[in-house]
Each structure stands twice: as structure tokens, then as C-alpha cells.
Amino acid sequence: MAEAQILEGSRWNFSQNFLNDFQYTHSDLQMHIQQATQSGSISKQALDSLNLQLAELSKSIVDAAGFIPKYDQRKCENQLKEIEQNLERLRKTSTPVSRFAFKRKTKEARQSSFSVFTPSVTQSLAPTPSLALSSYTIKLITPKDLPDPESIAPELRSELSINDLDSCILNLLDAKQYEISALHIHNIKNSILLLPVLEGSAILHDLVNCVVVVRCHQFRMHSSQDIDVYLSIQSNPIIEHCSSIRFAPYPSTFPPTNLQHNSDFPVQDFSHIKSTPSPNWSVLVEGASKSFEDWQSILTIDASDVEQVLRKALPRV
Incomplete structure (x- = not known):
């Protein structure tokens, strides 16, 4: 019984830490996509950097499956799809430039060697909050x-x-x-x-x-x-x-x-x-x-x- 309680407590702590870190990275990525969209131009290097952050975020959801509540997992997946569509729209509408440098500002602890991929658009934007x-x-x-x-x-x-x-x-x-x-x-x-x-x-x-x-x-x-x-x-x-x-x-x-x-x-x-x-x-x-x-x-x-x-x-x- 005690071991089960400890396990449940550890799972809850992991879930809270994961969701907090996910929202931090998600918000940071949204902000940089919005800035690039408003400027109307982005370099290939900056776009690749955005893709890399999205890849890291996507893999983190896969790795956390089974350790976070299903509702929270679906919510994170919907937020990820929103980022995918915004990034795809940015790639199609932006004018390439050579001097725009995108600096990553995510936590050092989240840096890793995930491979870069180009996300596909599968669903429409998630609904905006009603509150x-x-x-x-x-x-x-x-x-x-x-x-x-x-x-x-x-x-x-x-x-x-x-x-x-x-x-x-x-x-x-x-x-x-x-x-x-x-x-x-x-x-x-x-x-x-x-x-x-x-x-x-x-x-x-x-x-x-x-x-x-x-x-x-x-x-x-x-x-x-x-x-x-x-x-x-x-x-x-x-x-x-x-x-x-x-x-x-x-x-x-x-x-x-x-x-x-x-x-x-x-x-x-x-x-x-x-x-x-x-x-x-x-x-x-x-x-x-x-x-x-x-x-x-x-x-x-x-x-x-x-x-x-x-x-x-x-x-x-």
C-alpha cells in the first residue's frame, strides 16, 4: 500500500513538472512563430530551429504517454497541432531572408539531439479558450x-x-x-x-x-x-x-x-x-x-x- 502511494505521488509530480515544462516551451515557440509571422520573412536557419523545437516538443509528449492524465495528453496534442499549422503557414507565406537569426531560449535542461523534421498538418486549429x-x-x-x-x-x-x-x-x-x-x-x-x-x-x-x-x-x-x-x-x-x-x-x-x-x-x-x-x-x-x-x-x-x-x-x- 505504501509503495503504491509513493508510486502515485511520483507519477503526480512527474505529470505536474512535465505539464509546466511543456507549457513553457509551447508558449515560447508560439511567441517566436508570431514574431516571424508579423515580420513577414524568416531565414531557413530560423525555420529549421523552430522545426527542431517542435520536434522536441512532439517527442516529449510521446515519451510522457502513460505518465500524464489522458485529458492533459489530448490537450497537449491539440496545442501541438496548432503549432504545426501555424508553422506550416509561416513556411508557405514567408519571404526567405539571409540575415534573420533565431536564438533558442528554452531551458538548458531540455536540450537534446532530436532530429529535425517538417511537421504535417492533420487537423484544424484547436478552439480558443471560452474563459x-x-x-x-x-x-x-x-x-x-x-x-x-x-x-x-x-x-x-x-x-x-x-x-x-x-x-x-x-x-x-x-x-x-x-x-x-x-x-x-x-x-x-x-x-x-x-x-x-x-x-x-x-x-x-x-x-x-x-x-x-x-x-x-x-x-x-x-x-x-x-x-x-x-x-x-x-x-x-x-x-x-x-x-x-x-x-x-x-x-x-x-x-x-x-x-x-x-x-x-x-x-x-x-x-x-x-x-x-x-x-x-x-x-x-x-x-x-x-x-x-x-x-x-x-x-x-x-x-x-x-x-x-x-x-x-x-x-x-
Whole structure:
């Protein structure tokens, strides 16, 4: 009995680690394909590098079969098919160039000698997540603004998309009924984001003058500026094409109160691959971070006071 429990615990740990690593690589690959698609041109070397990452990702799913839940395996396979189709579309529509260099940024531990292959397209794109918040201005947003969880299939509740907010306060600290494990956030301005505790990743693009509070396994921010990030994380946070990003520990006033709060942030800046300190981020100095009273005013805000609280709380007034 004890041996069976140990085996089950090991299987669960493997499953969680695999899914976290898979989502990290999947998101990284998506980002580079999107960048190449927007530029309209890509070199053969860069395309081969993308194909290699896709091959590694495909083999990792095959190797993990039988060790992860069937639902998670199907979800990973659908995400892989989406990447296959996007990459195939990129190959057909891009104009070849000779000076585009693609640098791989996956974890060193995942590097291996898998052979390069050209993926085939077998199915259409996977459906986009049904759980989404989009297009709000000067609004207090809470879990009440999310769709009724009973109206969403359980497999579609784990990922939340947040897009196009301006001058909003979003408080999803109590959105436990959705079991959100991953966040995809785009185009947020002059806003405060109090995000749910995540077992997976928070991936943020195009934020300006915001406060972000999150506890997650992986944190990635792209093309953002003037952001205060209050963070608890199990890996190194990553930024790219960012400036004036300030990091601070996750507020001790927020649940869970028994959290081991980080005091050191070994941030990886993909736009500053040098031995010198990055000029794009810093640690929020003591006295500049928000106090207990500051957080309480945000947590207890009335919908009519959004603009007033934002004027006091944002990094750039």
C-alpha cells in the first residue's frame, strides 16, 4: 500500500513538472512563430530551429504517454497541432531572408539531439479558450464578470484570456471556482491586476503603467513598460523587450498567508544577454512598495472610486 502511494505521488509530480515544462516551451515557440509571422520573412536557419523545437516538443509528449492524465495528453496534442499549422503557414507565406537569426531560449535542461523534421498538418486549429475578459474601460472587474462556470466545459476553465483593459482594477483573487491554472494577458493600460494563484504560467504582452500581483509557477512579460510586479514564483521570471519593470515580493496581506514570500528575483532579461546588470528591471526598494493600508484600499474599493485609487496606486501618475 505504501509503495503504491509513493508510486502515485511520483507519477503526480512527474505529470505536474512535465505539464509546466511543456507549457513553457509551447508558449515560447508560439511567441517566436508570431514574431516571424508579423515580420513577414524568416531565414531557413530560423525555420529549421523552430522545426527542431517542435520536434522536441512532439517527442516529449510521446515519451510522457502513460505518465500524464489522458485529458492533459489530448490537450497537449491539440496545442501541438496548432503549432504545426501555424508553422506550416509561416513556411508557405514567408519571404526567405539571409540575415534573420533565431536564438533558442528554452531551458538548458531540455536540450537534446532530436532530429529535425517538417511537421504535417492533420487537423484544424484547436478552439480558443471560452474563459475570457475583454474590452473594459474605467471598471472594477471581479469574478462576477466572468462567464458562469456551469456554462463552460471543465476542460476550458483552466486558461483565462484577459485583453484590452484601460484604467481598470481587476480582482480575481477569489476566482477559485474556475480552477484557473494559466493566464494569457494582452494590451493592458493604466490598470491594477490582482490575479488568482496559478499552478501554471502567467504570460503577459503589451502592458503599460500597471500593477500586477500574481503567484505562479512561471512568469513571462513581453513588450511592456512602467510595471510594478508583486510576485511569488517557483522559477526565474522572464522579461523581453521591456523597460522600467520593478519587482517586489507577493504581498503578505493576501491569501494564502502561509506563503513563503520571495525576497530575491533572479530575473532573466532576454533583451539583455550580458554579464552586466540589466537596465530594464529593478527591485522595488523598501518604502516604495505598497503598505497594508494601500492594499486594503484596493481590496475594498467601490466601483465609483476606480479612477481615484488608480491615480494613487499606479507607477506613473
